[in-house]
Amino acid sequence: MKKILFAIGFLLVSTAELAAQSLSEIVNQKETILVDVRTPEEFAQGNVRNSINIPISELENNLSKLQGKKNIVVFCRAGIRAAKAEKLLKDKGIKNVHNGKTWENVKSLTKIALDNSVNYSSDKPHFNVLSDTEKVKQVAVSLGKNGVFKKHKTSTPASLVVLKGEIKFIINDQEIILKPNDYYDIPVDVEHELVGLSKENLFVVTKQK
Structure with missing residues:
Protein backbone atom coordinates (compact mmCIF):
# COMPACT_ATOMS: atom_id res chain seq x y z
CA MET A 1 0.00 0.00 0.00
CA LYS A 2 2.84 2.39 0.90
CA LYS A 3 4.50 1.67 -2.44
CA ILE A 4 1.28 2.49 -4.28
CA LEU A 5 0.85 5.77 -2.39
CA PHE A 6 4.49 6.67 -3.04
CA ALA A 7 4.06 5.95 -6.75
CA ILE A 8 0.93 8.10 -6.91
CA GLY A 9 2.68 10.91 -5.05
CA PHE A 10 5.69 10.71 -7.36
CA LEU A 11 3.40 10.80 -10.40
CA LEU A 12 1.59 13.89 -9.11
CA VAL A 13 4.86 15.71 -8.41
CA SER A 14 6.28 14.75 -11.80
CA THR A 15 3.12 15.95 -13.54
CA ALA A 16 3.27 19.28 -11.69
CA GLU A 17 6.92 19.75 -12.62
CA LEU A 18 6.18 18.94 -16.26
CA ALA A 19 3.34 21.48 -16.30
CA ALA A 20 5.61 24.17 -14.89
CA GLN A 21 8.32 23.39 -17.41
CA SER A 22 5.95 23.43 -20.38
CA LEU A 23 4.27 26.75 -19.50
CA SER A 24 7.26 28.68 -20.83
CA GLU A 25 7.02 26.84 -24.15
CA ILE A 26 3.26 27.46 -24.34
CA VAL A 27 3.65 31.18 -23.58
CA ASN A 28 6.13 31.56 -26.45
CA GLN A 29 4.12 29.71 -29.10
CA LYS A 30 2.78 32.00 -31.84
CA GLU A 31 -0.68 30.42 -31.66
CA THR A 32 -1.06 31.04 -27.92
CA ILE A 33 -3.49 33.72 -26.79
CA LEU A 34 -2.27 35.59 -23.70
CA VAL A 35 -5.27 36.92 -21.77
CA ASP A 36 -4.78 39.49 -19.03
CA VAL A 37 -7.96 39.51 -16.92
CA ARG A 38 -7.06 42.59 -14.87
CA THR A 39 -8.87 45.90 -15.23
CA PRO A 40 -7.98 48.24 -18.12
CA GLU A 41 -6.39 50.61 -15.59
CA GLU A 42 -4.10 47.87 -14.29
CA PHE A 43 -3.30 46.74 -17.82
CA ALA A 44 -2.27 50.28 -18.81
CA GLN A 45 0.25 50.45 -15.96
CA GLY A 46 2.20 47.44 -17.26
CA ASN A 47 1.47 44.39 -19.38
CA VAL A 48 2.85 41.44 -21.32
CA ARG A 49 3.78 42.06 -24.93
CA ASN A 50 1.17 40.73 -27.39
CA SER A 51 -1.34 40.06 -24.61
CA ILE A 52 -5.00 41.07 -24.83
CA ASN A 53 -6.99 42.61 -21.99
CA ILE A 54 -10.34 41.03 -21.15
CA PRO A 55 -11.32 41.91 -17.56
CA ILE A 56 -12.66 38.98 -15.56
CA SER A 57 -16.05 40.73 -15.35
CA GLU A 58 -16.30 40.75 -19.16
CA LEU A 59 -14.81 37.34 -19.88
CA GLU A 60 -18.09 35.46 -20.27
CA ASN A 61 -19.26 37.97 -22.89
CA ASN A 62 -16.10 37.46 -24.96
CA LEU A 63 -15.98 33.68 -25.24
CA SER A 64 -16.18 33.87 -29.04
CA LYS A 65 -12.71 35.46 -29.11
CA LEU A 66 -11.24 32.41 -27.39
CA GLN A 67 -13.16 29.46 -28.78
CA GLY A 68 -11.12 27.14 -30.98
CA LYS A 69 -7.76 28.58 -29.98
CA LYS A 70 -4.84 26.16 -29.63
CA ASN A 71 -3.69 27.46 -26.23
CA ILE A 72 -4.91 30.17 -23.88
CA VAL A 73 -2.91 31.51 -20.93
CA VAL A 74 -4.82 33.60 -18.38
CA PHE A 75 -3.20 35.77 -15.73
CA CYS A 76 -3.81 38.75 -13.45
CA ARG A 77 -2.10 40.67 -10.65
CA ALA A 78 -1.94 38.08 -7.87
CA GLY A 79 -3.32 34.90 -9.46
CA ILE A 80 -6.79 34.85 -7.87
CA ARG A 81 -8.67 36.23 -10.88
CA ALA A 82 -6.60 34.02 -13.19
CA ALA A 83 -7.77 30.91 -11.32
CA LYS A 84 -11.39 32.07 -11.62
CA ALA A 85 -10.92 32.77 -15.33
CA GLU A 86 -9.40 29.34 -15.92
CA LYS A 87 -12.37 27.64 -14.22
CA LEU A 88 -14.92 29.78 -16.05
CA LEU A 89 -13.45 29.04 -19.48
CA LYS A 90 -13.15 25.32 -18.82
CA ASP A 91 -16.72 25.21 -17.50
CA LYS A 92 -17.81 26.81 -20.78
CA GLY A 93 -16.14 24.02 -22.74
CA ILE A 94 -13.03 25.91 -23.83
CA LYS A 95 -10.03 23.59 -23.81
CA ASN A 96 -6.28 24.10 -23.42
CA VAL A 97 -6.61 26.87 -20.83
CA HIS A 98 -3.51 27.43 -18.70
CA ASN A 99 -3.15 29.48 -15.52
CA GLY A 100 -0.13 31.75 -15.81
CA LYS A 101 -0.84 33.19 -12.34
CA THR A 102 0.58 36.74 -12.37
CA TRP A 103 1.32 38.98 -15.33
CA GLU A 104 4.87 39.43 -14.05
CA ASN A 105 5.34 35.66 -14.10
CA VAL A 106 4.09 35.36 -17.68
CA LYS A 107 6.21 38.31 -18.77
CA SER A 108 9.31 36.72 -17.26
CA LEU A 109 8.62 33.52 -19.23
CA THR A 110 8.43 35.27 -22.59
CA LYS A 111 11.56 35.06 -24.69
CA ILE A 112 13.76 38.05 -24.07
CA ALA A 113 15.60 39.68 -26.94
CA LEU A 114 18.82 40.49 -25.14
CA ASP A 115 21.53 42.03 -27.27
CA ASN A 116 25.13 40.91 -27.62
CA SER A 117 26.17 43.03 -24.65
CA VAL A 118 25.00 40.30 -22.26
CA ASN A 119 28.04 39.10 -20.39
CA TYR A 120 28.11 35.79 -18.53
CA SER A 121 30.94 36.89 -16.28
CA SER A 122 32.38 34.95 -13.37
CA ASP A 123 33.60 38.21 -11.85
CA LYS A 124 30.31 40.03 -11.33
CA PRO A 125 26.63 39.94 -12.38
Missing part, protein backbone atom coordinates in the same frame (compact mmCIF):
# COMPACT_ATOMS: atom_id res chain seq x y z
CA HIS A 126 25.47 41.73 -15.52
CA PHE A 127 22.15 43.62 -15.42
CA ASN A 128 19.76 44.42 -18.27
CA VAL A 129 16.62 46.44 -17.46
CA LEU A 130 13.66 44.92 -19.29
CA SER A 131 10.87 47.06 -17.89
CA ASP A 132 10.64 50.01 -15.52
CA THR A 133 7.11 51.24 -14.88
CA GLU A 134 5.51 53.25 -12.12
CA LYS A 135 4.85 50.14 -10.04
CA VAL A 136 7.21 47.41 -11.25
CA LYS A 137 10.84 47.07 -12.32
CA GLN A 138 12.03 43.96 -14.15
CA VAL A 139 15.71 43.18 -14.62
CA ALA A 140 17.50 40.32 -16.37
CA VAL A 141 20.58 39.21 -14.44
CA SER A 142 23.32 37.08 -16.01
CA LEU A 143 26.13 35.23 -14.26
CA GLY A 144 28.99 33.04 -15.45
CA LYS A 145 30.06 29.85 -13.71
CA ASN A 146 30.80 30.58 -10.03
CA GLY A 147 29.78 34.20 -10.59
CA VAL A 148 28.31 35.73 -7.43
CA PHE A 149 25.50 38.22 -6.95
CA LYS A 150 26.72 39.28 -3.52
CA LYS A 151 24.59 39.44 -0.39
CA HIS A 152 21.83 42.01 -0.57
CA LYS A 153 18.23 42.67 0.50
CA THR A 154 15.07 43.86 -1.19
CA SER A 155 12.96 46.53 0.49
CA THR A 156 9.83 45.66 -1.51
CA PRO A 157 8.23 42.36 -2.65
CA ALA A 158 10.21 40.67 -5.42
CA SER A 159 10.40 37.39 -7.29
CA LEU A 160 12.76 35.68 -9.68
CA VAL A 161 12.42 33.17 -12.51
CA VAL A 162 15.38 31.25 -13.91
CA LEU A 163 15.53 31.25 -17.71
CA LYS A 164 18.87 29.58 -18.34
CA GLY A 165 21.48 27.61 -16.41
CA GLU A 166 21.36 26.73 -12.73
CA ILE A 167 21.42 29.09 -9.75
CA LYS A 168 22.31 28.49 -6.11
CA PHE A 169 20.08 30.76 -4.01
CA ILE A 170 21.43 31.19 -0.48
CA ILE A 171 19.07 32.53 2.19
CA ASN A 172 18.76 31.99 5.95
CA ASP A 173 21.75 29.61 5.84
CA GLN A 174 19.90 27.44 3.30
CA GLU A 175 21.07 26.64 -0.22
CA ILE A 176 18.29 26.29 -2.80
CA ILE A 177 19.08 25.08 -6.31
CA LEU A 178 16.95 26.79 -8.97
CA LYS A 179 16.74 25.51 -12.54
CA PRO A 180 15.07 26.85 -15.72
CA ASN A 181 11.43 27.88 -15.13
CA ASP A 182 11.83 27.65 -11.33
CA TYR A 183 10.05 30.54 -9.60
CA TYR A 184 10.97 31.97 -6.20
CA ASP A 185 9.33 34.69 -4.09
CA ILE A 186 12.06 36.74 -2.43
CA PRO A 187 11.12 37.85 1.10
CA VAL A 188 11.46 41.50 2.07
CA ASP A 189 14.44 42.61 4.18
CA VAL A 190 16.09 39.18 4.24
CA GLU A 191 19.72 38.99 3.15
CA HIS A 192 20.37 36.58 0.28
CA GLU A 193 23.04 35.71 -2.28
CA LEU A 194 23.07 34.00 -5.68
CA VAL A 195 25.78 31.91 -7.34
CA GLY A 196 25.89 30.77 -10.97
CA LEU A 197 26.47 27.02 -11.28
CA SER A 198 26.42 26.63 -15.07
CA LYS A 199 28.63 28.25 -17.69
CA GLU A 200 25.78 30.62 -18.62
CA ASN A 201 23.08 31.56 -16.11
CA LEU A 202 20.21 33.97 -16.73
CA PHE A 203 17.31 34.89 -14.47
CA VAL A 204 14.74 37.67 -14.26
CA VAL A 205 14.00 39.60 -11.08
CA THR A 206 10.64 41.38 -10.84
CA LYS A 207 10.47 43.97 -8.07
CA GLN A 208 7.49 45.99 -6.95
CA LYS A 209 8.02 49.66 -6.16
Whole structure:
Protein backbone atom coordinates (compact mmCIF):
# COMPACT_ATOMS: atom_id res chain seq x y z
CA MET A 1 0.00 0.00 0.00
CA LYS A 2 2.84 2.39 0.90
CA LYS A 3 4.50 1.67 -2.44
CA ILE A 4 1.28 2.49 -4.28
CA LEU A 5 0.85 5.77 -2.39
CA PHE A 6 4.49 6.67 -3.04
CA ALA A 7 4.06 5.95 -6.75
CA ILE A 8 0.93 8.10 -6.91
CA GLY A 9 2.68 10.91 -5.05
CA PHE A 10 5.69 10.71 -7.36
CA LEU A 11 3.40 10.80 -10.40
CA LEU A 12 1.59 13.89 -9.11
CA VAL A 13 4.86 15.71 -8.41
CA SER A 14 6.28 14.75 -11.80
CA THR A 15 3.12 15.95 -13.54
CA ALA A 16 3.27 19.28 -11.69
CA GLU A 17 6.92 19.75 -12.62
CA LEU A 18 6.18 18.94 -16.26
CA ALA A 19 3.34 21.48 -16.30
CA ALA A 20 5.61 24.17 -14.89
CA GLN A 21 8.32 23.39 -17.41
CA SER A 22 5.95 23.43 -20.38
CA LEU A 23 4.27 26.75 -19.50
CA SER A 24 7.26 28.68 -20.83
CA GLU A 25 7.02 26.84 -24.15
CA ILE A 26 3.26 27.46 -24.34
CA VAL A 27 3.65 31.18 -23.58
CA ASN A 28 6.13 31.56 -26.45
CA GLN A 29 4.12 29.71 -29.10
CA LYS A 30 2.78 32.00 -31.84
CA GLU A 31 -0.68 30.42 -31.66
CA THR A 32 -1.06 31.04 -27.92
CA ILE A 33 -3.49 33.72 -26.79
CA LEU A 34 -2.27 35.59 -23.70
CA VAL A 35 -5.27 36.92 -21.77
CA ASP A 36 -4.78 39.49 -19.03
CA VAL A 37 -7.96 39.51 -16.92
CA ARG A 38 -7.06 42.59 -14.87
CA THR A 39 -8.87 45.90 -15.23
CA PRO A 40 -7.98 48.24 -18.12
CA GLU A 41 -6.39 50.61 -15.59
CA GLU A 42 -4.10 47.87 -14.29
CA PHE A 43 -3.30 46.74 -17.82
CA ALA A 44 -2.27 50.28 -18.81
CA GLN A 45 0.25 50.45 -15.96
CA GLY A 46 2.20 47.44 -17.26
CA ASN A 47 1.47 44.39 -19.38
CA VAL A 48 2.85 41.44 -21.32
CA ARG A 49 3.78 42.06 -24.93
CA ASN A 50 1.17 40.73 -27.39
CA SER A 51 -1.34 40.06 -24.61
CA ILE A 52 -5.00 41.07 -24.83
CA ASN A 53 -6.99 42.61 -21.99
CA ILE A 54 -10.34 41.03 -21.15
CA PRO A 55 -11.32 41.91 -17.56
CA ILE A 56 -12.66 38.98 -15.56
CA SER A 57 -16.05 40.73 -15.35
CA GLU A 58 -16.30 40.75 -19.16
CA LEU A 59 -14.81 37.34 -19.88
CA GLU A 60 -18.09 35.46 -20.27
CA ASN A 61 -19.26 37.97 -22.89
CA ASN A 62 -16.10 37.46 -24.96
CA LEU A 63 -15.98 33.68 -25.24
CA SER A 64 -16.18 33.87 -29.04
CA LYS A 65 -12.71 35.46 -29.11
CA LEU A 66 -11.24 32.41 -27.39
CA GLN A 67 -13.16 29.46 -28.78
CA GLY A 68 -11.12 27.14 -30.98
CA LYS A 69 -7.76 28.58 -29.98
CA LYS A 70 -4.84 26.16 -29.63
CA ASN A 71 -3.69 27.46 -26.23
CA ILE A 72 -4.91 30.17 -23.88
CA VAL A 73 -2.91 31.51 -20.93
CA VAL A 74 -4.82 33.60 -18.38
CA PHE A 75 -3.20 35.77 -15.73
CA CYS A 76 -3.81 38.75 -13.45
CA ARG A 77 -2.10 40.67 -10.65
CA ALA A 78 -1.94 38.08 -7.87
CA GLY A 79 -3.32 34.90 -9.46
CA ILE A 80 -6.79 34.85 -7.87
CA ARG A 81 -8.67 36.23 -10.88
CA ALA A 82 -6.60 34.02 -13.19
CA ALA A 83 -7.77 30.91 -11.32
CA LYS A 84 -11.39 32.07 -11.62
CA ALA A 85 -10.92 32.77 -15.33
CA GLU A 86 -9.40 29.34 -15.92
CA LYS A 87 -12.37 27.64 -14.22
CA LEU A 88 -14.92 29.78 -16.05
CA LEU A 89 -13.45 29.04 -19.48
CA LYS A 90 -13.15 25.32 -18.82
CA ASP A 91 -16.72 25.21 -17.50
CA LYS A 92 -17.81 26.81 -20.78
CA GLY A 93 -16.14 24.02 -22.74
CA ILE A 94 -13.03 25.91 -23.83
CA LYS A 95 -10.03 23.59 -23.81
CA ASN A 96 -6.28 24.10 -23.42
CA VAL A 97 -6.61 26.87 -20.83
CA HIS A 98 -3.51 27.43 -18.70
CA ASN A 99 -3.15 29.48 -15.52
CA GLY A 100 -0.13 31.75 -15.81
CA LYS A 101 -0.84 33.19 -12.34
CA THR A 102 0.58 36.74 -12.37
CA TRP A 103 1.32 38.98 -15.33
CA GLU A 104 4.87 39.43 -14.05
CA ASN A 105 5.34 35.66 -14.10
CA VAL A 106 4.09 35.36 -17.68
CA LYS A 107 6.21 38.31 -18.77
CA SER A 108 9.31 36.72 -17.26
CA LEU A 109 8.62 33.52 -19.23
CA THR A 110 8.43 35.27 -22.59
CA LYS A 111 11.56 35.06 -24.69
CA ILE A 112 13.76 38.05 -24.07
CA ALA A 113 15.60 39.68 -26.94
CA LEU A 114 18.82 40.49 -25.14
CA ASP A 115 21.53 42.03 -27.27
CA ASN A 116 25.13 40.91 -27.62
CA SER A 117 26.17 43.03 -24.65
CA VAL A 118 25.00 40.30 -22.26
CA ASN A 119 28.04 39.10 -20.39
CA TYR A 120 28.11 35.79 -18.53
CA SER A 121 30.94 36.89 -16.28
CA SER A 122 32.38 34.95 -13.37
CA ASP A 123 33.60 38.21 -11.85
CA LYS A 124 30.31 40.03 -11.33
CA PRO A 125 26.63 39.94 -12.38
CA HIS A 126 25.47 41.73 -15.52
CA PHE A 127 22.15 43.62 -15.42
CA ASN A 128 19.76 44.42 -18.27
CA VAL A 129 16.62 46.44 -17.46
CA LEU A 130 13.66 44.92 -19.29
CA SER A 131 10.87 47.06 -17.89
CA ASP A 132 10.64 50.01 -15.52
CA THR A 133 7.11 51.24 -14.88
CA GLU A 134 5.51 53.25 -12.12
CA LYS A 135 4.85 50.14 -10.04
CA VAL A 136 7.21 47.41 -11.25
CA LYS A 137 10.84 47.07 -12.32
CA GLN A 138 12.03 43.96 -14.15
CA VAL A 139 15.71 43.18 -14.62
CA ALA A 140 17.50 40.32 -16.37
CA VAL A 141 20.58 39.21 -14.44
CA SER A 142 23.32 37.08 -16.01
CA LEU A 143 26.13 35.23 -14.26
CA GLY A 144 28.99 33.04 -15.45
CA LYS A 145 30.06 29.85 -13.71
CA ASN A 146 30.80 30.58 -10.03
CA GLY A 147 29.78 34.20 -10.59
CA VAL A 148 28.31 35.73 -7.43
CA PHE A 149 25.50 38.22 -6.95
CA LYS A 150 26.72 39.28 -3.52
CA LYS A 151 24.59 39.44 -0.39
CA HIS A 152 21.83 42.01 -0.57
CA LYS A 153 18.23 42.67 0.50
CA THR A 154 15.07 43.86 -1.19
CA SER A 155 12.96 46.53 0.49
CA THR A 156 9.83 45.66 -1.51
CA PRO A 157 8.23 42.36 -2.65
CA ALA A 158 10.21 40.67 -5.42
CA SER A 159 10.40 37.39 -7.29
CA LEU A 160 12.76 35.68 -9.68
CA VAL A 161 12.42 33.17 -12.51
CA VAL A 162 15.38 31.25 -13.91
CA LEU A 163 15.53 31.25 -17.71
CA LYS A 164 18.87 29.58 -18.34
CA GLY A 165 21.48 27.61 -16.41
CA GLU A 166 21.36 26.73 -12.73
CA ILE A 167 21.42 29.09 -9.75
CA LYS A 168 22.31 28.49 -6.11
CA PHE A 169 20.08 30.76 -4.01
CA ILE A 170 21.43 31.19 -0.48
CA ILE A 171 19.07 32.53 2.19
CA ASN A 172 18.76 31.99 5.95
CA ASP A 173 21.75 29.61 5.84
CA GLN A 174 19.90 27.44 3.30
CA GLU A 175 21.07 26.64 -0.22
CA ILE A 176 18.29 26.29 -2.80
CA ILE A 177 19.08 25.08 -6.31
CA LEU A 178 16.95 26.79 -8.97
CA LYS A 179 16.74 25.51 -12.54
CA PRO A 180 15.07 26.85 -15.72
CA ASN A 181 11.43 27.88 -15.13
CA ASP A 182 11.83 27.65 -11.33
CA TYR A 183 10.05 30.54 -9.60
CA TYR A 184 10.97 31.97 -6.20
CA ASP A 185 9.33 34.69 -4.09
CA ILE A 186 12.06 36.74 -2.43
CA PRO A 187 11.12 37.85 1.10
CA VAL A 188 11.46 41.50 2.07
CA ASP A 189 14.44 42.61 4.18
CA VAL A 190 16.09 39.18 4.24
CA GLU A 191 19.72 38.99 3.15
CA HIS A 192 20.37 36.58 0.28
CA GLU A 193 23.04 35.71 -2.28
CA LEU A 194 23.07 34.00 -5.68
CA VAL A 195 25.78 31.91 -7.34
CA GLY A 196 25.89 30.77 -10.97
CA LEU A 197 26.47 27.02 -11.28
CA SER A 198 26.42 26.63 -15.07
CA LYS A 199 28.63 28.25 -17.69
CA GLU A 200 25.78 30.62 -18.62
CA ASN A 201 23.08 31.56 -16.11
CA LEU A 202 20.21 33.97 -16.73
CA PHE A 203 17.31 34.89 -14.47
CA VAL A 204 14.74 37.67 -14.26
CA VAL A 205 14.00 39.60 -11.08
CA THR A 206 10.64 41.38 -10.84
CA LYS A 207 10.47 43.97 -8.07
CA GLN A 208 7.49 45.99 -6.95
CA LYS A 209 8.02 49.66 -6.16
